[in-house]
Amino acid sequence: MDWESIRTREKKIYKGILFCKFEHKMEILLSPHYYRNNNVHNADDFRALDCISTIREIGDLFRIKSLEKWQIINIEYGLNFVLSNYGKELVVFAEYWKKTPFRYDTELAYSKKSYVVKKNGAANTYKIIKLYCKHSQFPEYCERDTIRIEIKSKQSKYMERIGLAHLGHLLDSKPYLLMKQELIQLSRELLILDQKTGFENLSLRETRKLKEYLNTHTWYTSLQKSTNEFYKKKQRYFNLLNITGRNIHYGLQKRVTQKMDFLCNVEFEKGLNSTALSKNEKGLNSSNNIIGISTPLGNSFSKCKVTDIYLEHEGAGAIYIRTTTLRFLQKKQPEIFQQLRLDLLPANKNKHPKYEKDLISHMAKQVRNRYYNAKRKGQGGLLKQYKNQIAAKKNFNTIRNSGHM
Numbered sequence: 001m002d003w004e005s006i007r008t009r010e011k012k013i014y015k016g017i018l019f020c021k022f023e024h025k026m027e028i029l030l031s032p033h034y035y036r037n038n039n040v041h042n043a044d045d046f047r048a049l050d051c052i053s054t055i056r057e058i059g060d061l062f063r064i065k066s067l068e069k070w071q072i073i074n075i076e077y078g079l080n081f082v083l084s085n086y087g088k089e090l091v092v093f094a095e096y097w098k099k100t101p102f103r104y105d106t107e108l109a110y111s112k113k114s115y116v117v118k119k120n121g122a123a124n125t126y127k128i129i130k131l132y133c134k135h136s137q138f139p140e141y142c143e144r145d146t147i148r149i150e151i152k153s154k155q156s157k158y159m160e161r162i163g164l165a166h167l168g169h170l171l172d173s174k175p176y177l178l179m180k181q182e183l184i185q186l187s188r189e190l191l192i193l194d195q196k197t198g199f200e201n202l203s204l205r206e207t208r209k210l211k212e213y214l215n216t217h218t219w220y221t222s223l224q225k226s227t228n229e230f231y232k233k234k235q236r237y238f239n240l241l242n243i244t245g246r247n248i249h250y251g252l253q254k255r256v257t258q259k260m261d262f263l264c265n266v267e268f269e270k271g272l273n274s275t276a277l278s279k280n281e282k283g284l285n286s287s288n289n290i291i292g293i294s295t296p297l298g299n300s301f302s303k304c305k306v307t308d309i310y311l312e313h314e315g316a317g318a319i320y321i322r323t324t325t326l327r328f329l330q331k332k333q334p335e336i337f338q339q340l341r342l343d344l345l346p347a348n349k350n351k352h353p354k355y356e357k358d359l360i361s362h363m364a365k366q367v368r369n370r371y372y373n374a375k376r377k378g379q380g381g382l383l384k385q386y387k388n389q390i391a392a393k394k395n396f397n398t399i400r401n402s403g404h405m
Helices: 003-007 032-036 048-061 088-093 156-161 167-171 174-188 204-213 216-223 229-244 248-263 323-332 334-344 359-376 393-402
Strands: 010-014 017-021 026-029 075-082 094-097 100-104 111-114 128-133 146-153 190-192
Touching: 032 048, 048 167, 075 174, 075 248, 088 094, 088 128, 088 248, 094 111, 094 216, 100 128, 146 174, 167 174, 174 190, 174 248, 190 248, 204 229, 216 229, 229 248, 323 334, 323 359, 334 359
Parallel strands: none
Antiparallel strands: 010 017, 017 026, 075 146, 094 100, 094 190, 100 111, 111 128, 128 146
């Protein structure tokens, strides 16, 4: 047997599609997303219906009558999303997928991979997680804080799990819905050591504990102990982040879920759009702008559970307003700030609080306390007497007269 001739392969490229000819087979490397963008980038949004349309177009281009005869041997799919103020930082802070550490990817800036290592030291190709800052790769085609998260596999066992055995399956809805579930679940399995988090709402003991959890050695040590030690520490870490009012994990999960709901929308899930969009229909309901940049979906800011004020000045995953928002109100919206102060500290006449370093810290702590007190009483942290938004300046007098905020 001529091993040299078997290892030699001939390559041809057509419209970004790579054809590799072996002795007894031909492999085709294809990215539908790149193909749609003329092989320039994959930084914009690419919906499930866009992929179906592209696969059909490619099938027609090469006159493929039976897509079922083309076996899928490798899959890589992902999601582009914007997480404000956490572009490169999210990649840097991400430490674990489940209990598997992230490793720096030397081939791409601000990029990490997570995969199980086999006994011989090689990577297990069943499931590889990739996380990187897309803006570093294509700054002209996406927002500054655009991140991409990917799942890659080279094993048929995983392909079967998401309903992909051959090219024809990419014309069905089931694989896309399974990939959607996989990406949402992945966002729940990450451990991010958020070095941007604050400590102002924590006691001294809680502060020391949170600093301990932000140390990578803490997690490595926990893996050397009992099976459940890692997950116990993870839950305690999340609880401390919740007390600070900013848990980046929840912000990430919410953002990924929002984006996946858009890419695989309700109509698609119900099977109402069983046929792919034509070229002229692409982008009618897309979040892309005219140059194909991946953008945030509308107003992605959530509201404070206590005051109903938008959390646009807080970090990802914020649950209620903190000192940053309060300082903004004090400077830009003094009327609303004063009314908020009267509601939060009715007995305090702008004096220096006894147990807090300043008025802002005192108000922030009151917001935090009201949230958790309401939550303990089964109200979910929502205090209905607060109905104010920063933008509703014209209603300020009405709110003030009613005694509510």
